[in-house]
Amino acid sequence: MTDDNVPHAADNVIVEAEHVTKTFTTPDGRALPVLDGVSLTLREGEIVALLGKSGSGKSTLLRCIAGLIAPSSGTVQYRGEPLNGANPGVAMVFQSFALLPWLTVQQNVELAMQARDVPEAERRDKALRAIDLIGLDGFESAYPKELSGGMRQRVGFARALAVEPDALLMDEPFSALDVLTAANLRGELVKMWDGGAREGAGKHSRGFPTKAVLIVTHNIDEAVQLADRILVLSSNPGRILAELRVDLPRPRDKRDPGYEELVDTVYDILTGRESALEKAAQIAPAAVSAMTPVDLPLPAASVGGLSGLLEILDARGGRDGLAEIAEDLNFEVDDLLPLVDAAVMLTMATVAGSDIEITDEGHTFVVSATDPAKEQFARLVVRHAPLVGAIVKALHATKDGSLREGFFLDLLRRGFSEDEARNQLDIAIAWGRWAELFAYDAERGELILEVPEPVVTGGSRL
Amino acid sequence: MASWGMFPSRGVWRRPAFRWVDAVVLVGVAVLLFGLLRLAPSLNAPFLPSQAPSQVSTDPAELPYYAVRSLLRMFIALVLSVVFTFVYSTAAARLPRASKALIPLLDILQSVPVLGFLTVTVTAFISLFPGSSLGLECASIFAIFTAMAWNMTFAFYQSLVSQPRDLDEAARIMRLTKWQRFWRLDVPSGMIPLVWNGMMSFGGAWFFLAASESITVLKHTYALPGIGSYVAAAMQQGSLSKVAIAIVVMVVMVIAVNILFWRPMVAWAERFRAEESAAADKPRSVVLDLLRRSVVPAAVARPARPVGRLLDKLTRPFGLAEHPLSKPLVRQRTGDVFFAGLVTAAVAFGAWRAVTYLHVRGDLGQFGHAFLLGGATFGRVVVLLIFATLIWVPVGVWIGMNPKVSRIAQPVVQVLASFPANLLFPFATAFFVATGMSLNIGGILLMALGAQWYILFNVIAGASAIPSDLREAMQLMGVGGWLRWKRFILPAIFPAYVTGGITAAGGAWNASIVAEVVSYGKHHLEAYGLGAYIASASANSDFPKVLIGVVVMSVYVVGVNRLFWRRLYAIAEARYSL
Known part of the structure; x- marks a missing residue:
């Protein structure tokens, strides 16, 4: 598949994405940007990690590069050719493995080569070699259902590598696996990659039959472990916040000071955006109430998760590094950061660099009994969470203190996609319910104001 | 899916409410039938x-x-x-x-x-x-x-x-x-x-x-x-x-x-x-x-x-x-408009032709009559569903909740559901002739012979799919009697029941064509209904009447499905699916 011409300077560029913007259209016709002007070059011999929270469009970017979806503007080129369909030079490893359950391991691995019309004997040889390489010897005739998650993902790797792609794309390949299995597989991947690289970077090698790897992840540790370059993406819309080079030799040691520093830097970058949020929380409440639910979306945090984080923080003396908390709890960015965002939004904690510190408000919340805690939470969400505040205000404005959820969904759709509007409202409902601000009738899709004292205005609700 | 799933499969009914395109299609189908009718040769003996x-x-x-x-x-x-x-x-x-x-x-x-x-x-x-x-x-x-x-x-x-x-x-x-x-x-x-x-x-x-x-x-x-x-x-x-x-x-x-x-x-x-x-x-x-x-x-x-x-x-x-990832938008839009226009025009032309055909033959007035007859058949379908529900829901629940019984009953019900009920018509007809029962009532029984099994079948499937931990929880809480039916069993089997009900109703409409007119020996029984109308029209090869009857029946079936069953199905999906 490869042409070993004399390498030119630009010859080692495999995939180039230029100013890729992807917007989805909201139901009422507004454009909702997911990716905003992202450029990326993948060269031979490197592993690049795309790191970001949910909503950063990292998977969308990967799919643009794979040629599975078209960018709204900007171009993606493979070896200088613009894509108009699935990228012919890449293979992909999926988070969910994406194996065909009715084919055996070997048939799954052979399938992609069959699509390329590789003769049968050669196909079998290559498949067996890939199966061997990835440590699946003896499982050729097993069906995916018979295998554990880790073994299934090995099949995913074998299938991708068997076609000897120019570049290997990986979409959160380890996040469906348990921690130990993921670490194990990640380690083997590093070993194979380095084995291949030693035989000659950029060249085809027996060790690892691909020339470059692009991995999407929300696990900071994973990115730092694997990548030569880390591209950190912001959320809503996704832009490249920073590009970090990782020059540490692989396999990398977590206790290496350089490693720790890098992890802290990434946390710093990812929470850096929060400073704006924090500022908003600290200025006069009037200014916050001027912020609309669209300007300041609610983070996807449950009240239980939030109070858990605050309790841990309180128990640790009120201040700790985010990386340490994540490490100890085995949390990934997607799990931890929404909780941090929520705590900061509700002024229960502040973030400085890669550290998080509990505030007095947060401490009071932790030590209070349920009822006072609910009252405090109610006060905080009304003041600092624009959507909850808006809902309470709107409910107060109605005669009978109830409104259809469709009303709020319509408003939210102006700034969010259909799904995200639903998510936002669900979060607001969960928070408001816990705070006993309003009740929610799921069957009729109605929000009803909770009235602490007997109704004075008369029982119009019955 | 339980070892025997519901029928028809879920997706069949999970579809959006009535839209204009459905109206176009409904007319289109009528046109299609009309076209078929026109294609049929003038019935000269040599062709037969x-x-x-x-x-x-x-x-x-x-x-x-x-x-x-x-x-x-x-x-x-x-x-x-x-x-x-x-x-x-x-x-x-x-x-x-x-x-x-x-x-x-x-x-x-x-x-x-x-x-x-x-x-x-x-x-x-x-x-x-x-x-x-x-x-x-x-x-x-x-x-x-x-x-x-x-x-x-x-x-x-x-x-x-x-x-x-x-x-x-x-x-x-x-x-x-x-x-x-x-x-x-x-x-x-x-x-x-x-x-x-x-x-x-x-x-x-x-x-x-x-x-x-x-x-x-x-x-x-x-x-x-x-x-x-x-x-x-x-x-x-x-x-x-x-x-x-x-x-x-x-x-x-x-x-x-x-x-x-x-x-x-x-x-x-x-x-x-x-x-x-x-x-x-x-x-x-x-x-x-x-x-x-x-x-x-x-x-x-x-x-x-x-x-x-x-x-x-x-x-x-x-x-x-x-x-291809990107298509020129303008060309695509033009294509859409062209396609929609072409289809609508073809359907409209066909509809016009069909109406003139019926008008020339002076049959348009038959529609009112057919709708009236349809009402009678509709009544039969409703009575059938009510009786089948009252009888087969308790039986189905009992079978479904007893694994031992359902192991034996499953294949039996499956054979019953498969068995062509029209083979049993002779016995029923002999019974009607002997007792002098009118086919206006007896027709319900004939239609039920085939249709009722769908209700039983689906209720069994629904009841056997109730998770055992739920049943144990109900038992421990001492939920029994009517409360058990109202709060636990009926809601749990509701989606399955709706699926069965739709299928049974559809089957009953179809069966009415053979059930509202029956002959046995020299006896000939006929009921007042749309099924009998279609049956006698087709026996006489009165094609316009066949067309009218079939179109009216389709309108009834589609209408009831849209206005009643689909809504019930949506509720079942949203509220009662386990």
Whole structure:
């Protein structure tokens, strides 16, 4: 598949994405940007990690590069050719493995080569070699259902590598696996990659039959472990916040000071955006109430998760590094950061660099009994969470203190996609319910104001 | 899915509410029927097959031969249904423009009582094969086909559009060809719903087989050698004992087909299940186990492999299962508008032609009469559903919640549901004649003979799918009596009941065409209803009346489905699905 011409300077560029913007259209016709002007070059011999929270469009970017979806503007080129369909030079490893359950391991691995019309004997040889390489010897005739998650993902790797792609794309390949299995597989991947690289970077090698790897992840540790370059993406819309080079030799040691520093830097970058949020929380409440639910979306945090984080923080003396908390709890960015965002939004904690510190408000919340805690939470969400505040205000404005959820969904759709509007409202409902601000009738899709004292205005609700 | 799923599969009814496109399609179907009617030749005697007998022999010794002929018709129709399913579903799922028309069309088609149109299809097929009984054969197979195809197509289409996104992406990035994708991904992932719906539709199709083997065209009755026409002949002779023999043969046939064909198919389809399931309630089949141990699989696979390889090569020029990422927007819009305009214009022209045709013949006034008759039949369907519900829901719950009972009752109910109720009509008619009961009431009973089983069948499936921890929790809390029914059992089986109710109602409408007019010996009973209207119109080959009757019945069925069943289904899905 490869042409070993004399390498030119630009010859080692495999995939180039230029100013890729992807917007989805909201139901009422507004454009909702997911990716905003992202450029990326993948060269031979490197592993690049795309790191970001949910909503950063990292998977969308990967799919643009794979040629599975078209960018709204900007171009993606493979070896200088613009894509108009699935990228012919890449293979992909999926988070969910994406194996065909009715084919055996070997048939799954052979399938992609069959699509390329590789003769049968050669196909079998290559498949067996890939199966061997990835440590699946003896499982050729097993069906995916018979295998554990880790073994299934090995099949995913074998299938991708068997076609000897120019570049290997990986979409959160380890996040469906348990921690130990993921670490194990990640380690083997590093070993194979380095084995291949030693035989000659950029060249085809027996060790690892691909020339470059692009991995999407929300696990900071994973990115730092694997990548030569880390591209950190912001959320809503996704832009490249920073590009970090990782020059540490692989396999990398977590206790290496350089490693720790890098992890802290990434946390710093990812929470850096929060400073704006924090500022908003600290200025006069009037200014916050001027912020609309669209300007300041609610983070996807449950009240239980939030109070858990605050309790841990309180128990640790009120201040700790985010990386340490994540490490100890085995949390990934997607799990931890929404909780941090929520705590900061509700002024229960502040973030400085890669550290998080509990505030007095947060401490009071932790030590209070349920009822006072609910009252405090109610006060905080009304003041600092624009959507909850808006809902309470709107409910107060109605005669009978109830409104259809469709009303709020319509408003939210102006700034969010259909799904995200639903998510936002669900979060607001969960928070408001816990705070006993309003009740929610799921069957009729109605929000009803909770009235602490007997109704004075008369029982119009019955 | 429990070891025996609901029928029809869920996706069939989970569709949006009435839209303008449905109206266009409804009219379009009427136009289609009208076109068929116009295609049918002016019925001159030479066109009619001369050698086809008007009655088959009622010698019981002929029965095995007749059974084989009937079975052959069923399987030919099944093969045609599968081919139709593959082509139609794939077009609907992969061609965005076509899907806009194809899916509503399918939706309406499954509500059209094809039985009423049998005469018209017979004449159309006869014109294709003038002077031979092949036309009759085709018409019978076509009637059976219409009983199988729609549900299978819906189920397969549903599996195509709900394919997991990651598998779709994997197929595209592996650059599978269209052919490879269809056989490696599309068909395997739709195999389970296809087999289950195929099995159930096959069961329902026996009814159509029995009804379509003996047809009256232009006051002349034709009979194809088959078990259905045997019963028709026996009925005319008033020989209940011969009918009884035929029923025994029929039961044996239904059971044999289940054991030798469908059970192995269901067990075999399990290999295409994506998620791991508990090994305990996995469908098994002794026949399949035997087959697997034999040399048959290898003997089949060996010659098949090079054929497969060749086909793989030959279909390569059709290209990859890919669509270009970007299309010029303007051209696409223009295409959409052009397509929609073309379809609407064609439908409008056809509708105009149909209306003028009826107007010229002075039949337009018949519509009011037909709607009135439809009301009577509608009343029968409602009464039937109420009684069937009151009787079969408690029974179904009892069976479904007792694993031991349901193990025995399952196959029995399945045979009952498959058994063509029209074979039992002679006994019922004899009873009516003896007791002097009017067919206006008795018709309900006849319609119920076939339709009620869908309710029982689905209620059993629903009740046996109730998680045991829920049942234990109810027991521990001491929830019993009426409270147990109101708060626990009825809500839990509601979605299954609705599915059964829709199917039963549809079956009852179709059955009304054969149930509202019955003859036994020299007795002739007729009820006041739309079914009788269609039946007598087609016996007299009064095509305009057939068209009016069928269109009115379709409107009733589609209307009730949209206004009542779909809403109930939406509630069931949103509120009561476990």
